[in-house]
Amino acid sequence: MASSVPTQPSPRQVGASAIPNLKDRIPKLEPRRRRASPPNPTPVPETPALPSPPDTSNWSFKVPSRRILSKKDHELFLASETYQLITAWIFGLAEAVVDEPCSAVRDGDLNDRVKTMLDILGEAEQLVSQSPPNEQGGSRFGNKAFRGFLQLAEEQSPAWHRRLGVDNPDALAEVSTYFCHSFGNGNRIDYGSGHELNFMIWLLCLYQLGLLQKPDFKPVVLRVFPRYLSVMRAVQMTYYLEPAGSHGVWGLDDYQFLPFLFGASQLLHHPFITPRSIHQELTLEEFGNDFMYLGQVSFVNSTKTVKGLRWHSPMLDDISSAKSWSKIDGGMRRMFASEVLGKLPVMQHFLFGSLVPAADGMSEDDAAAEAEHDLEHESSDPHIGHAHSALGWGDCCGIKVPSSLAAAQESKKKGISDTLRRIPFD
Numbered sequence: 001m002a003s004s005v006p007t008q009p010s011p012r013q014v015g016a017s018a019i020p021n022l023k024d025r026i027p028k029l030e031p032r033r034r035r036a037s038p039p040n041p042t043p044v045p046e047t048p049a050l051p052s053p054p055d056t057s058n059w060s061f062k063v064p065s066r067r068i069l070s071k072k073d074h075e076l077f078l079a080s081e082t083y084q085l086i087t088a089w090i091f092g093l094a095e096a097v098v099d100e101p102c103s104a105v106r107d108g109d110l111n112d113r114v115k116t117m118l119d120i121l122g123e124a125e126q127l128v129s130q131s132p133p134n135e136q137g138g139s140r141f142g143n144k145a146f147r148g149f150l151q152l153a154e155e156q157s158p159a160w161h162r163r164l165g166v167d168n169p170d171a172l173a174e175v176s177t178y179f180c181h182s183f184g185n186g187n188r189i190d191y192g193s194g195h196e197l198n199f200m201i202w203l204l205c206l207y208q209l210g211l212l213q214k215p216d217f218k219p220v221v222l223r224v225f226p227r228y229l230s231v232m233r234a235v236q237m238t239y240y241l242e243p244a245g246s247h248g249v250w251g252l253d254d255y256q257f258l259p260f261l262f263g264a265s266q267l268l269h270h271p272f273i274t275p276r277s278i279h280q281e282l283t284l285e286e287f288g289n290d291f292m293y294l295g296q297v298s299f300v301n302s303t304k305t306v307k308g309l310r311w312h313s314p315m316l317d318d319i320s321s322a323k324s325w326s327k328i329d330g331g332m333r334r335m336f337a338s339e340v341l342g343k344l345p346v347m348q349h350f351l352f353g354s355l356v357p358a359a360d361g362m363s364e365d366d367a368a369a370e371a372e373h374d375l376e377h378e379s380s381d382p383h384i385g386h387a388h389s390a391l392g393w394g395d396c397c398g399i400k401v402p403s404s405l406a407a408a409q410e411s412k413k414k415g416i417s418d419t420l421r422r423i424p425f426d
Helices: 011-018 071-078 081-095 112-130 146-164 169-181 193-208 214-239 258-266 275-279 281-287 292-302 314-319 325-340 367-379 404-413
Strands: none
Touching (some): 071 081, 081 258, 081 325, 112 146, 146 169, 193 325, 214 258, 214 292, 258 292, 258 325, 275 292
Protein backbone atom coordinates (compact mmCIF):
# COMPACT_ATOMS: atom_id res chain seq x y z
CA MET A 1 0.00 0.00 0.00
CA ALA A 2 1.44 3.25 -1.08
CA SER A 3 1.91 5.79 1.69
CA SER A 4 0.50 9.26 1.09
CA VAL A 5 3.30 11.76 1.04
CA PRO A 6 2.19 15.37 1.63
CA THR A 7 3.12 17.61 -1.26
CA GLN A 8 5.51 20.45 -0.41
CA PRO A 9 4.51 23.95 -1.63
CA SER A 10 6.91 25.52 -4.05
CA PRO A 11 9.08 28.45 -2.85
CA ARG A 12 7.15 30.78 -5.17
CA GLN A 13 3.85 29.81 -3.52
CA VAL A 14 5.32 30.31 -0.04
CA GLY A 15 6.58 33.79 -0.92
CA ALA A 16 3.28 34.82 -2.45
CA SER A 17 1.27 33.80 0.60
CA ALA A 18 3.69 35.50 2.99
CA ILE A 19 3.41 38.91 1.33
CA PRO A 20 0.39 40.75 2.71
CA ASN A 21 -2.01 42.43 0.32
CA LEU A 22 -1.07 46.09 0.73
CA LYS A 23 -3.78 47.24 -1.61
CA ASP A 24 -6.35 47.20 1.17
CA ARG A 25 -4.02 48.78 3.72
CA ILE A 26 -2.78 51.84 1.82
CA PRO A 27 -5.28 54.71 2.06
CA LYS A 28 -6.81 55.77 -1.21
CA LEU A 29 -5.11 58.81 -2.68
CA GLU A 30 -7.53 61.65 -3.30
CA PRO A 31 -6.83 65.12 -4.63
CA ARG A 32 -6.39 67.62 -1.85
CA ARG A 33 -9.31 69.92 -1.50
CA ARG A 34 -8.51 73.59 -1.26
CA ARG A 35 -9.77 75.26 1.81
CA ALA A 36 -12.36 77.81 0.94
CA SER A 37 -11.13 81.30 1.70
CA PRO A 38 -13.06 82.86 4.54
CA PRO A 39 -15.77 85.20 3.28
CA ASN A 40 -15.19 88.91 3.71
CA PRO A 41 -17.36 89.97 6.63
CA THR A 42 -17.77 93.44 5.10
CA PRO A 43 -20.44 93.38 2.40
CA VAL A 44 -19.86 95.18 -0.88
CA PRO A 45 -21.50 98.62 -0.55
CA GLU A 46 -24.57 98.98 -2.70
CA THR A 47 -25.18 101.92 -4.99
CA PRO A 48 -27.84 104.22 -3.51
CA ALA A 49 -30.30 105.89 -5.83
CA LEU A 50 -28.94 109.20 -7.08
CA PRO A 51 -31.49 111.93 -6.32
CA SER A 52 -32.57 114.36 -8.99
CA PRO A 53 -30.89 117.79 -8.99
CA PRO A 54 -32.57 120.31 -6.68
CA ASP A 55 -34.39 123.40 -7.87
CA THR A 56 -31.74 126.12 -7.48
CA SER A 57 -33.79 129.04 -8.80
CA ASN A 58 -34.06 130.53 -5.27
CA TRP A 59 -31.10 128.71 -3.77
CA SER A 60 -28.82 130.14 -1.07
CA PHE A 61 -25.29 129.22 -2.05
CA LYS A 62 -22.35 129.27 0.36
CA VAL A 63 -18.59 128.95 0.12
CA PRO A 64 -17.61 125.40 1.18
CA SER A 65 -15.81 124.95 4.48
CA ARG A 66 -14.62 122.21 6.79
CA ARG A 67 -17.33 120.84 9.07
CA ILE A 68 -15.88 117.52 10.28
CA LEU A 69 -13.88 118.71 13.25
CA SER A 70 -14.46 115.83 15.67
CA LYS A 71 -15.35 112.16 15.81
CA LYS A 72 -18.97 113.08 16.51
CA ASP A 73 -19.08 115.25 13.37
CA HIS A 74 -17.75 112.32 11.37
CA GLU A 75 -20.39 109.97 12.77
CA LEU A 76 -23.09 112.48 11.84
CA PHE A 77 -21.71 112.61 8.32
CA LEU A 78 -21.69 108.81 7.95
CA ALA A 79 -25.38 108.71 8.87
CA SER A 80 -26.33 111.67 6.65
CA GLU A 81 -27.99 112.02 3.27
CA THR A 82 -24.81 113.66 1.98
CA TYR A 83 -22.92 110.41 2.58
CA GLN A 84 -25.54 108.61 0.50
CA LEU A 85 -25.30 111.32 -2.17
CA ILE A 86 -21.53 110.96 -2.51
CA THR A 87 -21.59 107.16 -2.67
CA ALA A 88 -24.46 107.27 -5.17
CA TRP A 89 -22.45 109.68 -7.32
CA ILE A 90 -19.14 107.78 -7.29
CA PHE A 91 -20.61 104.29 -7.61
CA GLY A 92 -23.11 105.50 -10.21
CA LEU A 93 -20.29 106.85 -12.34
CA ALA A 94 -18.43 103.54 -11.99
CA GLU A 95 -21.49 101.58 -13.10
CA ALA A 96 -21.87 103.84 -16.13
CA VAL A 97 -18.57 102.54 -17.57
CA VAL A 98 -18.86 98.80 -16.92
CA ASP A 99 -17.08 96.96 -19.76
CA GLU A 100 -16.44 100.24 -21.58
CA PRO A 101 -12.97 101.26 -22.82
CA CYS A 102 -12.08 104.94 -22.97
CA SER A 103 -12.12 104.78 -26.76
CA ALA A 104 -15.85 103.94 -26.63
CA VAL A 105 -16.53 107.69 -26.34
CA ARG A 106 -15.44 109.48 -29.50
CA ASP A 107 -15.10 113.18 -30.11
CA GLY A 108 -18.38 113.22 -32.02
CA ASP A 109 -20.19 111.84 -28.97
CA LEU A 110 -19.26 114.83 -26.78
CA ASN A 111 -21.66 117.67 -26.17
CA ASP A 112 -20.50 121.27 -25.98
CA ARG A 113 -20.32 121.36 -22.18
CA VAL A 114 -18.10 118.28 -21.96
CA LYS A 115 -15.88 119.74 -24.70
CA THR A 116 -15.63 122.95 -22.67
CA MET A 117 -14.56 120.97 -19.62
CA LEU A 118 -11.81 119.30 -21.64
CA ASP A 119 -10.69 122.70 -22.95
CA ILE A 120 -10.56 124.08 -19.40
CA LEU A 121 -8.38 121.20 -18.22
CA GLY A 122 -6.11 121.73 -21.21
CA GLU A 123 -5.75 125.41 -20.34
CA ALA A 124 -5.04 124.48 -16.73
CA GLU A 125 -2.19 122.25 -17.86
CA GLN A 126 -0.74 125.12 -19.89
CA LEU A 127 -0.49 127.18 -16.70
CA VAL A 128 2.34 124.90 -15.60
CA SER A 129 4.64 126.50 -18.16
CA GLN A 130 3.72 129.95 -16.82
CA SER A 131 4.96 129.04 -13.36
CA PRO A 132 8.18 127.07 -13.95
CA PRO A 133 9.63 125.16 -10.98
CA ASN A 134 12.34 126.74 -8.87
CA GLU A 135 15.79 125.22 -8.86
CA GLN A 136 16.07 123.39 -5.54
CA GLY A 137 19.37 121.60 -5.74
CA GLY A 138 18.11 118.05 -6.16
CA SER A 139 15.65 118.25 -3.28
CA ARG A 140 12.83 115.75 -3.57
CA PHE A 141 10.33 117.75 -1.52
CA GLY A 142 7.60 119.95 -2.96
CA ASN A 143 8.60 122.87 -5.17
CA LYS A 144 7.26 126.22 -3.96
CA ALA A 145 6.57 127.36 -7.53
CA PHE A 146 3.44 125.20 -7.24
CA ARG A 147 1.83 128.06 -5.34
CA GLY A 148 2.21 130.25 -8.40
CA PHE A 149 0.42 127.64 -10.50
CA LEU A 150 -2.46 127.54 -8.00
CA GLN A 151 -2.72 131.31 -7.99
CA LEU A 152 -2.96 131.36 -11.78
CA ALA A 153 -5.66 128.67 -11.69
CA GLU A 154 -7.67 130.61 -9.10
CA GLU A 155 -7.46 133.76 -11.25
CA GLN A 156 -8.73 131.89 -14.30
CA SER A 157 -11.41 129.93 -12.45
CA PRO A 158 -14.27 132.50 -12.64
CA ALA A 159 -13.92 132.83 -16.42
CA TRP A 160 -13.73 129.06 -16.81
CA HIS A 161 -16.93 128.53 -14.84
CA ARG A 162 -18.81 131.22 -16.72
CA ARG A 163 -17.98 129.32 -19.91
CA LEU A 164 -19.63 126.29 -18.31
CA GLY A 165 -22.80 128.25 -17.62
CA VAL A 166 -22.25 129.09 -13.94
CA ASP A 167 -23.35 132.73 -14.02
CA ASN A 168 -24.57 133.27 -10.45
CA PRO A 169 -21.62 134.79 -8.50
CA ASP A 170 -22.52 132.90 -5.32
CA ALA A 171 -22.83 129.60 -7.18
CA LEU A 172 -19.54 130.32 -8.94
CA ALA A 173 -17.80 130.92 -5.60
CA GLU A 174 -19.10 127.61 -4.24
CA VAL A 175 -18.39 125.43 -7.24
CA SER A 176 -14.98 126.91 -8.06
CA THR A 177 -13.76 126.17 -4.52
CA TYR A 178 -13.89 122.46 -5.20
CA PHE A 179 -12.23 122.87 -8.58
CA CYS A 180 -9.33 124.92 -7.21
CA HIS A 181 -8.85 122.48 -4.32
CA SER A 182 -8.63 119.56 -6.74
CA PHE A 183 -5.06 120.50 -7.77
CA GLY A 184 -3.53 120.10 -4.32
CA ASN A 185 -2.70 122.16 -1.24
CA GLY A 186 -0.52 125.21 -1.77
CA ASN A 187 0.62 125.58 1.83
CA ARG A 188 1.75 121.99 2.25
CA ILE A 189 2.61 121.52 -1.47
CA ASP A 190 1.01 118.11 -1.43
CA TYR A 191 -1.64 116.15 -3.27
CA GLY A 192 -3.65 113.06 -2.42
CA SER A 193 -6.88 111.19 -2.84
CA GLY A 194 -8.78 113.89 -0.97
CA HIS A 195 -7.90 116.40 -3.68
CA GLU A 196 -8.93 113.85 -6.28
CA LEU A 197 -12.26 113.58 -4.44
CA ASN A 198 -12.65 117.37 -4.68
CA PHE A 199 -12.60 117.04 -8.46
CA MET A 200 -15.41 114.49 -8.31
CA ILE A 201 -17.41 116.75 -5.97
CA TRP A 202 -16.89 119.57 -8.46
CA LEU A 203 -18.52 117.36 -11.08
CA LEU A 204 -21.29 116.53 -8.59
CA CYS A 205 -21.95 120.23 -8.08
CA LEU A 206 -22.30 120.70 -11.84
CA TYR A 207 -24.83 117.87 -11.80
CA GLN A 208 -26.65 119.50 -8.89
CA LEU A 209 -26.86 122.71 -10.92
CA GLY A 210 -28.33 120.83 -13.87
CA LEU A 211 -25.25 121.36 -16.05
CA LEU A 212 -24.51 117.64 -16.28
CA GLN A 213 -27.11 115.00 -17.12
CA LYS A 214 -27.07 111.22 -16.73
CA PRO A 215 -26.19 110.70 -20.43
CA ASP A 216 -23.01 112.66 -19.67
CA PHE A 217 -21.80 110.16 -17.05
CA LYS A 218 -19.91 107.95 -19.50
CA PRO A 219 -18.07 110.84 -21.23
CA VAL A 220 -17.28 112.38 -17.85
CA VAL A 221 -15.58 109.20 -16.60
CA LEU A 222 -13.97 108.06 -19.84
CA ARG A 223 -12.83 111.44 -21.20
CA VAL A 224 -12.96 114.21 -18.58
CA PHE A 225 -11.54 112.26 -15.64
CA PRO A 226 -8.59 110.81 -17.65
CA ARG A 227 -7.84 114.35 -18.85
CA TYR A 228 -7.77 115.50 -15.24
CA LEU A 229 -5.37 112.63 -14.44
CA SER A 230 -3.02 113.71 -17.22
CA VAL A 231 -3.06 117.28 -15.89
CA MET A 232 -2.24 116.10 -12.39
CA ARG A 233 0.56 113.87 -13.61
CA ALA A 234 2.13 116.88 -15.29
CA VAL A 235 1.68 118.95 -12.11
CA GLN A 236 3.06 116.18 -9.87
CA MET A 237 6.12 115.63 -12.03
CA THR A 238 6.83 119.35 -12.39
CA TYR A 239 6.43 120.45 -8.78
CA TYR A 240 7.26 117.20 -6.96
CA LEU A 241 4.04 117.32 -4.95
CA GLU A 242 4.39 115.37 -1.73
CA PRO A 243 1.91 112.58 -0.96
CA ALA A 244 -0.87 113.90 1.29
CA GLY A 245 -0.27 111.29 3.98
CA SER A 246 2.59 109.50 5.63
CA HIS A 247 2.45 106.38 3.47
CA GLY A 248 -0.59 106.68 1.23
CA VAL A 249 -4.14 106.28 2.44
CA TRP A 250 -4.65 102.91 0.80
CA GLY A 251 -1.16 101.82 -0.14
CA LEU A 252 -2.31 101.45 -3.75
CA ASP A 253 -0.80 104.66 -5.06
CA ASP A 254 0.80 107.73 -3.53
CA TYR A 255 -1.71 110.06 -5.13
CA GLN A 256 -4.71 108.47 -6.87
CA PHE A 257 -7.42 105.95 -6.03
CA LEU A 258 -10.38 106.41 -8.36
CA PRO A 259 -8.56 105.19 -11.51
CA PHE A 260 -8.51 101.78 -9.84
CA LEU A 261 -12.18 101.90 -8.89
CA PHE A 262 -13.36 103.11 -12.31
CA GLY A 263 -10.78 100.90 -14.04
CA ALA A 264 -12.03 97.75 -12.30
CA SER A 265 -15.52 98.53 -13.59
CA GLN A 266 -14.16 98.95 -17.10
CA LEU A 267 -12.56 95.49 -16.95
CA LEU A 268 -15.37 93.76 -15.07
CA HIS A 269 -16.14 91.11 -17.72
CA HIS A 270 -13.17 91.46 -20.04
CA PRO A 271 -12.61 88.26 -22.06
CA PHE A 272 -8.81 88.05 -21.79
CA ILE A 273 -7.35 90.85 -19.63
CA THR A 274 -7.15 89.30 -16.17
CA PRO A 275 -5.95 90.83 -12.87
CA ARG A 276 -2.58 89.14 -13.49
CA SER A 277 -2.21 91.11 -16.70
CA ILE A 278 -0.86 94.13 -14.82
CA HIS A 279 2.49 92.30 -14.72
CA GLN A 280 2.67 92.06 -18.52
CA GLU A 281 4.39 95.08 -20.03
CA LEU A 282 2.96 94.49 -23.49
CA THR A 283 -0.59 94.45 -22.10
CA LEU A 284 0.01 97.69 -20.22
CA GLU A 285 1.48 99.30 -23.32
CA GLU A 286 -1.30 98.15 -25.66
CA PHE A 287 -4.33 98.72 -23.44
CA GLY A 288 -3.16 101.35 -20.94
CA ASN A 289 -4.83 104.20 -22.82
CA ASP A 290 -8.15 102.36 -22.95
CA PHE A 291 -8.41 101.12 -19.36
CA MET A 292 -7.63 103.40 -16.43
CA TYR A 293 -6.53 100.59 -14.12
CA LEU A 294 -3.81 99.52 -16.54
CA GLY A 295 -2.91 103.10 -17.35
CA GLN A 296 -2.38 103.98 -13.70
CA VAL A 297 -0.25 100.88 -13.11
CA SER A 298 1.84 101.81 -16.14
CA PHE A 299 2.31 105.35 -14.83
CA VAL A 300 3.28 104.05 -11.38
CA ASN A 301 5.88 101.76 -12.97
CA SER A 302 7.31 104.66 -14.97
CA THR A 303 7.87 106.80 -11.88
CA LYS A 304 9.74 104.26 -9.75
CA THR A 305 13.47 103.62 -9.54
CA VAL A 306 13.00 99.98 -8.53
CA LYS A 307 11.66 97.38 -10.95
CA GLY A 308 8.74 95.20 -9.91
CA LEU A 309 5.29 95.87 -8.47
CA ARG A 310 5.96 93.62 -5.51
CA TRP A 311 8.75 95.94 -4.41
CA HIS A 312 7.31 99.41 -4.98
CA SER A 313 3.55 98.66 -4.88
CA PRO A 314 3.03 95.46 -2.86
CA MET A 315 -0.70 96.01 -2.39
CA LEU A 316 -1.27 96.25 -6.14
CA ASP A 317 0.80 93.09 -6.48
CA ASP A 318 -1.33 91.29 -3.88
CA ILE A 319 -4.58 92.41 -5.50
CA SER A 320 -3.44 91.01 -8.85
CA SER A 321 -3.85 87.49 -7.43
CA ALA A 322 -7.64 87.94 -7.29
CA LYS A 323 -9.55 85.45 -9.43
CA SER A 324 -11.72 88.00 -11.17
CA TRP A 325 -12.25 91.71 -11.71
CA SER A 326 -15.56 91.44 -9.86
CA LYS A 327 -13.64 90.71 -6.65
CA ILE A 328 -11.38 93.69 -7.28
CA ASP A 329 -14.38 95.88 -8.08
CA GLY A 330 -16.04 94.90 -4.80
CA GLY A 331 -12.80 95.47 -2.91
CA MET A 332 -12.39 98.96 -4.36
CA ARG A 333 -15.91 99.85 -3.33
CA ARG A 334 -15.19 98.64 0.21
CA MET A 335 -12.00 100.69 0.24
CA PHE A 336 -13.77 103.84 -0.86
CA ALA A 337 -16.43 103.46 1.83
CA SER A 338 -14.10 102.47 4.67
CA GLU A 339 -10.74 104.06 3.83
CA VAL A 340 -11.96 107.36 2.38
CA LEU A 341 -15.39 108.31 3.62
CA GLY A 342 -15.00 106.19 6.73
CA LYS A 343 -11.69 107.63 7.96
CA LEU A 344 -11.68 110.77 10.09
CA PRO A 345 -8.06 111.75 9.20
CA VAL A 346 -9.13 111.89 5.56
CA MET A 347 -12.59 113.40 5.86
CA GLN A 348 -11.56 116.13 8.30
CA HIS A 349 -10.42 118.09 5.23
CA PHE A 350 -13.65 117.59 3.28
CA LEU A 351 -15.53 120.78 2.34
CA PHE A 352 -19.30 121.20 2.70
CA GLY A 353 -21.35 123.89 0.98
CA SER A 354 -25.00 124.12 0.00
CA LEU A 355 -24.97 121.69 -2.93
CA VAL A 356 -23.13 119.08 -0.85
CA PRO A 357 -24.41 120.07 2.59
CA ALA A 358 -23.25 119.18 6.08
CA ALA A 359 -25.56 117.27 8.39
CA ASP A 360 -27.47 119.07 11.12
CA GLY A 361 -25.47 119.28 14.33
CA MET A 362 -22.02 119.27 12.74
CA SER A 363 -19.48 121.83 13.93
CA GLU A 364 -19.02 125.18 12.24
CA ASP A 365 -15.55 125.92 10.91
CA ASP A 366 -13.81 129.24 11.38
CA ALA A 367 -12.23 130.22 8.05
CA ALA A 368 -9.74 132.53 9.74
CA ALA A 369 -8.65 129.79 12.11
CA GLU A 370 -8.28 127.40 9.18
CA ALA A 371 -6.03 129.84 7.32
CA GLU A 372 -3.95 130.40 10.45
CA HIS A 373 -3.73 126.65 10.98
CA ASP A 374 -2.43 126.12 7.46
CA LEU A 375 0.35 128.61 8.07
CA GLU A 376 1.26 126.90 11.34
CA HIS A 377 1.18 123.60 9.50
CA GLU A 378 3.81 124.84 7.09
CA SER A 379 6.18 126.37 9.60
CA SER A 380 5.91 124.60 12.95
CA ASP A 381 4.30 121.49 14.42
CA PRO A 382 2.73 119.59 11.52
CA HIS A 383 0.22 117.83 13.76
CA ILE A 384 -1.58 120.84 15.19
CA GLY A 385 -5.33 120.68 14.64
CA HIS A 386 -5.32 117.26 13.04
CA ALA A 387 -7.03 114.03 13.94
CA HIS A 388 -4.65 111.09 14.01
CA SER A 389 -4.98 107.37 13.75
CA ALA A 390 -4.16 105.55 16.98
CA LEU A 391 -2.00 103.08 15.05
CA GLY A 392 0.94 103.38 12.70
CA TRP A 393 2.56 106.59 11.63
CA GLY A 394 -0.50 108.73 11.94
CA ASP A 395 -2.53 109.09 8.77
CA CYS A 396 -2.58 112.82 8.44
CA CYS A 397 -1.11 115.31 6.04
CA GLY A 398 1.46 116.48 8.55
CA ILE A 399 4.39 114.16 7.92
CA LYS A 400 6.52 115.51 5.10
CA VAL A 401 7.30 112.72 2.64
CA PRO A 402 9.51 113.29 -0.43
CA SER A 403 7.80 112.83 -3.75
CA SER A 404 8.16 109.37 -5.26
CA LEU A 405 8.24 111.06 -8.66
CA ALA A 406 11.16 113.25 -7.70
CA ALA A 407 13.75 110.47 -7.53
CA ALA A 408 13.13 109.40 -11.13
CA GLN A 409 12.94 112.98 -12.39
CA GLU A 410 16.15 114.02 -10.65
CA SER A 411 17.90 110.97 -12.07
CA LYS A 412 16.87 112.00 -15.57
CA LYS A 413 18.16 115.53 -14.97
CA LYS A 414 21.54 114.11 -13.97
CA GLY A 415 21.69 111.95 -17.09
CA ILE A 416 21.49 108.70 -15.18
CA SER A 417 20.25 105.74 -17.22
CA ASP A 418 16.51 105.14 -17.26
CA THR A 419 17.07 101.43 -16.58
CA LEU A 420 15.30 100.43 -13.39
CA ARG A 421 17.32 98.93 -10.58
CA ARG A 422 16.61 95.34 -9.69
CA ILE A 423 16.54 94.27 -6.08
CA PRO A 424 19.76 92.21 -5.60
CA PHE A 425 17.93 89.07 -4.50
CA ASP A 426 15.04 89.38 -6.96
